Amino acid sequence: MFNLFFTHVQEKVLLSTAEQELVKNYFIPKKLRKKQYLLQEGDVCKYLSFVEKGLLRSYNVDDKGLEHMIQFAWEGWWIADTYSFLSGESAAYNIDAIEDAELLMITLPHFEEMTLKVPKMERYFRILFQNNIIAKERRLISSNTYSAEEKYTKLAETQPQLIQRIPQNLIASYLGITPETLSRIRKNITLKK
C-alpha cells in the first residue's frame, strides 16, 4: 500500500524503518472509484493526497459550465487544492477520479505533526513544493508564449504518459484549446512524420 509512496520519498530523503512506520500512521488509505469526487469547489480541501494507483484530475467549471483542467495526477503524484488545504478557505477546484484510484491522504494537523516528528519529511515536502512552483511557472510561460502546437509538442515530450492515458478532450482543456484544434495539431504532427 505504501510501496510507491516510500519509493517516491526515498528518492529525496532517506527514512529509517522506524521513521517509515511513524509516517504510515498519519495517512488515510482511501480507494476512489472512477468519476467519484475527492473535492468539490466551495468545500474546504481537507486532504493532501498521494496517488498510489489510478488517475485523478483537478479542474474548475466556468459560468457556462465548461471545465478547465488544472492538473492531472497519476501514480507517484500529489494532488490537492493547495491554497484551500493550507488556508482552510473554500476550494476553487474540483478533484475527481478519471480511473479507479488508491490514495494516501493526510490532513493539515497530521501533516504539521508528522513534519515535526519526522523532520526529513519536511525536507521532502520542501523539495516537492519547490518543484511544484517551478512546474507552475513553466506552465504559465508555456501558456503565454507558445503556440497551441508548441504547447502540445512540449507536453508530449515532457509527459508522454499523459498523452497516452488521458482522453483527448481533457488534454485539450488542459492546454486551453478546443478538441478540434488538438485533433488538427495531432494530424499535422503525424503528417510531418
Add this chain to the structure above:
Amino acid sequence: MLPLHNKQKEMAYKNTIAIIGASYTLGTIIAIGISNVDNRLLLMDEGRLPQLVKLRNEIFALKSATEIELLHCCKGASWEADIIIVAVDSTKQIDIAAKIKEVSTCKVVIFFTSSANNGNEMQKLLPHSKVINVSISGSIKNVASMHAIVNGKDLQALQITIEMIKKIGFNYQNKI
C-alpha cells in the same frame, strides 16, 4: 439533460460509509437508518449476497436516490470507506479488526454490539483509528425502545456516531 453546473452539484462529494455485517438484523437497522442522499453506502457481508440484495432493494424502496454498493470483503469495503461500521457478533469483531487494520488508519471505526461492550480493547487493536464502541440493549423488534451507550475518546468520531444514532432512532447515552 441537466446543465453541466447542476450535474456537477448532483455529483458532490459524499461520505462513504461501510457497514460490515449489513445483512444481519442490527446491520440492517443501521443501514436503513443512516441511508440518505448525502451518503454512499457500502453494504458488506461474506457469502450473503441475496440478503444484501434484499436490503438494497428495501432501502431503494424507501429512499430511491441512495447510492449503494454491495461488497463481500471487509478490507475492500473499509479501504473505500471514510467511516466504517462494524455490526457483527462481538465474537467476530477482533477478527474483523485484524483484517481492516491496515486500511482503517485515521478513520472513524464504530463497533456496534448487542452484548457487553469490550471497552478499549478495540482501540488497542486499531491504535491509529478513531474507535467508538456502541453497546445496544433493548428489543431489536422496536428500534425506539433500544438504548445505545456510546464510548470513545475522539470527539469528532463521537459526534459523528451520535448523529448516526439519532438518525437510526436509538436512545443514547454518552459515556466519555
